[in-house]
Amino acid sequence: MPPVPRLPWRLAAPLLAAFVSVPFILPLALPLLRSSSTSPRALSQHRLSWLPSPLIQTAPMAPPPRVPSPPLPMQIPASPPPPPMQTTPFPPPPPSPSPPPPETPANDDRRVRRFNATDFLARLRGKRLMLVGDSMNRNQFESLLCILREALPDKTRMFETHGYRISKGRGYFVFKFADYDCTVEFVRSHFLVREGVRFNRQRNSNPILQIDRVDKTANRWKKADVLVFNTGHWWTHGKTARGKNYHKEGDTLYPHFDSAEAYRRALKTWARWIDKNMDPARSVVFYRGYSTAHFRGGDWDSGGSCNGETEPTFKGAIIDSYPLKMRIVEEAIGRMRFPVRLLNVTKLTNFRRDGHPSVHGKAGDKKVSKRKQDCSHWCLPGVPDAWNELIYASLVLEPNPVAWEKR
Template structure:
């Protein structure tokens, strides 16, 4: 989208010459005429994914709640940093928290996901306080829409049990159908309030919750057989968002906040 708005697109390129962007963990796009680089780092938990070896010699995945993601060294000096986490904390292994969360050499046999989320965000917050110079860098944290919200937006049941949203053409208008405010958001807000480094909070959770009409649904794949089309579980997608669509609103909010901050800096 950014590349499409410049005068000479040939002067925008990925620093490593990459052309495919689904299998790599980071990308760096150089806008040569603007002395600007836009980078993307995959760090879904903001803390490090790791592994341990048990007594039987078997490797097992863990999540180091006490260490920030390994990519942090690459972006700590950026002028603008936008963080996000939340969605991956709803997956089964994170929700159950059995022999998965690790601090130091200790792996918790059981740990509630909210407590693990709090520990991870606290680790992230400490890293920001130590490594980000607020006089040089603007820090943003974009909120998230948890899985449970999108599950409940679909008509006819949840998205993974027969629900569908391909017939939805308008947002939710009755607020009683909106989901309760996510507990993880309250944890995030508590951590942000305790920080001294300024972080602009982009809370897009509630506004996105209205948009039951914004999912890819059956339209994400056009080459389905008639048999597949009769089995909604094979193609119904109510947990992601169309582009163009809802994520553009998130970007507009980020852009507006950037303009405000830059005006304040003079």
């Protein structure tokens, strides 16, 4: 009998691999093959569960090869089906369950709460909250009085202790909330450093700004439990910006001085005073940043306007602008020992060109002169309410000073 010809080994190897792989590999790949007509999301679900998505119908396809395999349902029933009978020595491993996301406790103080005036007053019980700065801080002070007053059932339980009415001419107010034995106060300080006067040879007086001495109202600052500082808008006015025969340091009166450098040195003076005189175990100190003005065609005293604005702005150079003053503030606070809380509202206010009084002044609904529009202060209710909500949120989220717990 003639010998049977042997199959060349180069042909035998692929045939043997195909013969061995079909019964072992095909059952494992079948669920993936059946999902090939589904979306990419369904494919990822198959890889996790080995079952089709309950919301996706598989497309009709040719019957698979006759391999022992359980039928694959078109939809997942409400309860998971029993695992299929293993017909191969290498069944697919069961999916590892993913741990559920951690639940946030209902009383987790790290979540920002909605503003609650009653709770705010309760946190201020027996304490003094003082806003120190220019008329922008008086704007915020008036906002705070309004929103806290709404929490009082008896409005007469809030009053100015000296009987003063709020006006531009007066620079110190103390409002008492009798039911909570706390006060909300305003102290006017345009620059946070000392304003003074000098007399020339003709005995004429000229204002000066002593950038190395803190403001003379600082003795009142020491008595507050919560302080909110600001300065900035007056540094753009008149001699302050031009720097001519105005800035004084020690015994030196500078004939010309850069206003940005004067601002930097003034904030260093303020920062040194805070570090030396305020105790972080007893008091909380905020610095509220520069709020954006929206003058068109000039400044407050040169025909600038903002009347007719009814919507915020979402484009233009002002949206991404960030004044040098705020960079100087960040630099000064970053070097302090005392943990000052910077309330950076600059970019928040960039959008609100529609929030200023404009031509509407204190004469009710009557318009004032269009020659000097107010495009720097804010209408109430309005933007300063959000600043006070941020202060409340900070007092809720950050731990109170140690001394507060002992009262």
